[in-house]
Amino acid sequence: MMAPGLIISAPASGAGKTMVTLGLLAAFRAAGLAVQPFKNGPDYIDPAFHAAAAGRPSYNLDSWAMGEARLAGLASFAQGADLVLAEGSMGLFDGVASAGELGNGASAELAARAGWPVVLVLDVSGQAQSAAAVALGFARMAQDVRLAGVILNKVASPRHEALIRDGMARVGIEVLGALPRRSDLTLPERHLGLVQAGEHEGLAETLASLGSFVASHVDLERLRAMASGGFASGQPVAVPPPGQRVALAWDGAFSFVYPHLLAGWRAAGAEILPFSPLANQAPDDSADVCWLPGGYPELHAGPLAAAESFRAGLNHFAQTRPVHGECGGYMAMGQVLVDAKGTPHRMAGLLGLETSFAKRKMHLGYRLARLEAPIPGYGADTRLRGHEFHYATILAQPDQPLAHVEDANGAAVPETGSRRGLATGSFFHMIAQASA
Template identity: 55%
Template sequence: MSARGLIIAAPRSGSGKTTLTLGLVAALAARGVKVRAVKSGPDYIDPAFHAAASGRPGLNLDSFAMPPALIDRLAGEAAEGAELVIVEASMGLFDGVSGTPGRTGAAADLAARLALPVVLVADISGQSQSAAAAVRGFATHDPNVRIAGVVLNKAASERHRGQASEAIAALGIPVLGSLPREAAVSLPERHLGLVQAEEHPDLATHFAALARFVADHVDLDALAALAAPMPVLPEVSSAGERLVGVIAPPGRRIALARDAAFSFIYEHMLAGWRRAGAEIVTFSPLADEVPPEDCDACWLPGGYPELHGARLAAAERFRSGMVRFAESRPVHGECGGYMVLGRSIEDAEGASHPMLGLLGHATSFAKRRLNLGYRRARLLAASPIGDAGAMLRGHEFHYATVIHRGEDAPLVELADGQGKAMGPAGSRRGHVSGSFFHVIAGDG
């Protein structure tokens, strides 16, 4: 049976997309439905919750950062072995960067390219019949994007729900359910979003509660019936072949830092590296582990090292092992990994913790400043993320600031999502490189 798919979207952030998506995935999975959940846009935390709820790896599809051919291939792979593919949008349905049509980063791009219907989550707090006007606008904004149904959120009473439902149903768009105000099902958050799935104290119980909550208030059968067949997509590439757009593996055997401080790496990157023939071996800096000696490259992904500064500073085996590894083999750090490669991290309380010192910069979380957005990068020298001159697309999302630049040469020349120059960024020294820039794909 070929998979069917749909998109869960909303007019804006904070409307309840994640609550509905996780509850829906958990409820359907409990029924035995083979569900694959996907996140539209750059996000590490939601896909981890998707994976935990569905029992299948999380995945991102990003119309700005990924070449269209890579989106097609990944969507096809998501449909393999699944009965239903549920895509959770980021921000509002049409929110992205202005520029090339179809490559804005908005979930609407995926709806149009993959011909997937949209279920709109409408937060009706503070309004009732007026919600229909917003739904009408979304339904007519782009003829290539089809609003197939609506789920109301934050209904204050049965009367409130009825008024909004009747007005929306008059548009010919079915209202599939209504979620009441229910703070008990919310997930804990911190500065970069939700607390990570692996840190949740009782995720199975929480998913069971979410599944009951959504099943009690949403017509699951009617919602699933709106899903459309996933399009016929290119055949999956054979083993040993690189996925178009995915950067080449930095080595044949890659040591990957993986624990609560280092968890932000995209599933399509890991899958692409494995398909190209690379082996990935994980180790935990928080457990004072070292990159295995039989690896030929080391990757420190982003995460939350600023929450574990003292523990990382005390990890002497990790420190000496990284220094020894970097003497002869490439080491790359993204965002949090980049911070750990530097001289020190200042935590939120202002305490400074010594880090690896493989690069000369120092960072601070006490002097917080949000850096958020899509990025285009040109590599100024060869590194584990590509050859000199290579063009890449990705994003930044961090609050840390560089309080000491150091003397290292920059790694990349950055521009924002619309191509506006942002100047040099990152650092490189010997075999070591890093930056706050998270790479998603080659600029194809």
């Protein structure tokens, strides 16, 4: 069994669960504990902050995309930890309407499967005893989800805190901490979420301040004592690497690769060869495959358009070896990317794709893809589970479709991806093969 754990959740996004999770990770680490972080659902950005706070890589757990064997296999990453802290996504019970083959992806479902008690973060702005009614509803919503207690966030004053504690006491819900309002302990955001951890100046100092703040206002000993549950540890499910030597684009424009996939590639013996398109670097010519992950090419369209060595090297590589792009990487492989100001920028031209951010529209949700042609690591007809999250509009997608793609309800979506020669790409972010 893995170390005992807790899942940090909230009634809705924006309640402060990421800041509380980071503060708890930093506080427990400062107290000498080894804490293993996890993140529920599809998210690239939060796990990087978790890793910086905990000093250990954070991994995604997803009940919609991952079977029991894969979830149990990921439990092995908690070996040697004293405590597991998993951050939820959205609201505690928020998931897809149809659970499909595996699950609905909600944090509550993950808590039930792992047996982790839930710590509910409540933004108590503008309410007092009424917060207890919210907490009580969450406590009674599902019999297989156990509420350990609540952490109050954005408490206005000692009197405000006393009123809320009185309400919680009346319904038998334990208050594990109360965090006063702080406008200085924030992390900058952009359209896909928080600004990436690697771009955040003074991150170590911010995390240390968060840890100290949380340690001063949360009962850490009580919180740790309430941890329990955990998946039965198993061997990680094998992840087919895209190649033996993988040229991986990695910089401020391209960094969205799930940690469990990189760990799986390395476990299979693959060597990762990072390169930076923003630094005008071409993929290593000794690699047998090139992978362009998602990220923020729309924020760096000008430098990418000017990166002649990168573009020439990528085109040379694609003449003899596979190149695959996900979301941002897919856009960079296309002909044109129109930025938010309406300015078109030339991309690599491996595919005919043209995309625009001039009129942004959010595309978000789980996706099930059946490949109509092979991609590095997977053959035609393979079923892959993943998600889509971007604001780009497709102006042109003239090449052959890469996959038949459906949303979580089984409805076909038009973002099929593209293929031309040895180049393939899609807005689809892969999480796991559908068979495991």
